[in-house]
Amino acid sequence: MFLENYPLSKVTSLGVGGPADFFLQPTSTNDVARAQRFAIERELPLTIIGYGTNLLVRDGGIRGVVLQIAHPFAEAKVEGMILTAQAGCLLSSLSKLALHRHLSGLEFAVGIPGGLGGATFMNAGAYGGEVGPLIRSIQFVRDGQLGTWSRDEFYFSYRSSRLQSEAEGAIVTQVELELKPGAPRDILQRMNDFQNQRRSKQPLEYPSAGSTFKRPPGYYVGPLIEQAGLKGLRMGGAQVSTKHAGFITRIGEAKARDFLDLIAKIQDTILQEFGVALEPEIRILGED
Ligand SMILES: Cc1cc2nc3c(=O)[nH]c(=O)nc-3n(C[C@H](O)[C@H](O)[C@H](O)COP(=O)(O)OP(=O)(O)OC[C@H]3O[C@@H](n4cnc5c(N)ncnc54)[C@H](O)[C@@H]3O)c2cc1C
Numbered sequence: 001m002f003l004e005n006y007p008l009s010k011v012t013s014l015g016v017g018g019p020a021d022f023f024l025q026p027t028s029t030n031d032v033a034r035a036q037r038f039a040i041e042r043e044l045p046l047t048i049i050g051y052g053t054n055l056l057v058r059d060g061g062i063r064g065v066v067l068q069i070a071h072p073f074a075e076a077k078v079e080g081m082i083l084t085a086q087a088g089c090l091l092s093s094l095s096k097l098a099l100h101r102h103l104s105g106l107e108f109a110v111g112i113p114g115g116l117g118g119a120t121f122m123n124a125g126a127y128g129g130e131v132g133p134l135i136r137s138i139q140f141v142r143d144g145q146l147g148t149w150s151r152d153e154f155y156f157s158y159r160s161s162r163l164q165s166e167a168e169g170a171i172v173t174q175v176e177l178e179l180k181p182g183a184p185r186d187i188l189q190r191m192n193d194f195q196n197q198r199r200s201k202q203p204l205e206y207p208s209a210g211s212t213f214k215r216p217p218g219y220y221v222g223p224l225i226e227q228a229g230l231k232g233l234r235m236g237g238a239q240v241s242t243k244h245a246g247f248i249t250r251i252g253e254a255k256a257r258d259f260l261d262l263i264a265k266i267q268d269t270i271l272q273e274f275g276v277a278l279e280p281e282i283r284i285l286g287e288d
Helices: 027-039 091-100 117-122 184-201 219-229 257-275
Strands: 005-009 020-026 044-049 055-057 062-068 076-079 084-085 134-144 147-150 171-178 208-211 238-240 247-250 283-285
Touching: 027 044, 027 062, 027 134, 027 147, 027 171, 027 219, 055 257, 062 134, 084 091, 091 117, 091 184, 117 171, 219 257, 238 257
Parallel strands: 020 062, 044 062, 055 283
Antiparallel strands: 005 020, 076 084, 084 171, 134 147, 134 171, 208 247, 238 247
8 A cells, every 4th residue: 555645754764855755665576566567557756765774865755656675575585505585674684694594795784774675776885795796686676577687687886786777777676695605603703893893983873874975986985074174064964973974964853955965065075175076875866
């Protein structure tokens, strides 16, 4: 059942953003295909979100249909070294499942808060690991029909993948990941190390959407922003984190506009001072 005028601030980690005209959480691939056909037949735009941990939804919200592929669509199984998971599985759960099955490869993902669909779309990664290289196959729905890409058909690069090409319009429903055997003690040790690094460096105590910008070749974003004197800069309820300048956090009540203004200010300043064009890593969706 579609929910109408659903506030997307409820399903994004930043907690800002206007409503979706129609909102649905599918529980099966059939639901996804049906919703896509519904949108096509009525000529409504269709937007897919996962756990909303990499999103900034503008204050006017999103027109048409928003499908949130998350908890009700989250089954996973392991056969040999292949972990097959629905797109709504949380990365942290999959990382722990791999540990319990003595499989290595997903340690980097233990602290990434989103789901497998979003992580595949974004080619999410951390601490030298990425989702892309683990992918054996992807199942998706496109134009209301099921399809599959094998490893060779799915290209990806730093925080980018075939799914980001506008022409594709594919909704990920299931992903097969190929892992390697590993000693549980070593796997757990790596997971704990990564979690400790994350807790010590990232502002996890405040809402955010992770790293705001992609890393430009030859630079680190946090130090650039810090050198420009923007660490701690606040616009409305959006603030450049005082702990890690690569993050923008929500401090109390905020509008999406506060984040957009702060992002623009950072981009202008870094371009003027260092000649570096910062590209958002977070996905900005919807209308003002
Ligand atoms: C505190 C914090 C730390 C973070 N750390 C990291 C990190 O270390 N590394 C990293 O890479 N990211 C990080 N992130 C960002 C984010 O968690 C990842 O990008 C995550 O993989 C996004 O998943 P999601 O389910 O939240 O996707 P969403 O944010 O909901 O969506 C992201 C994009 O994927 C698309 N999408 C989602 N599901 C599907 C689907 N089923 N089919 C097709 N397209 C889909 C959406 O349209 C959107 O464009 C962090 C975020 C936070 C808040």
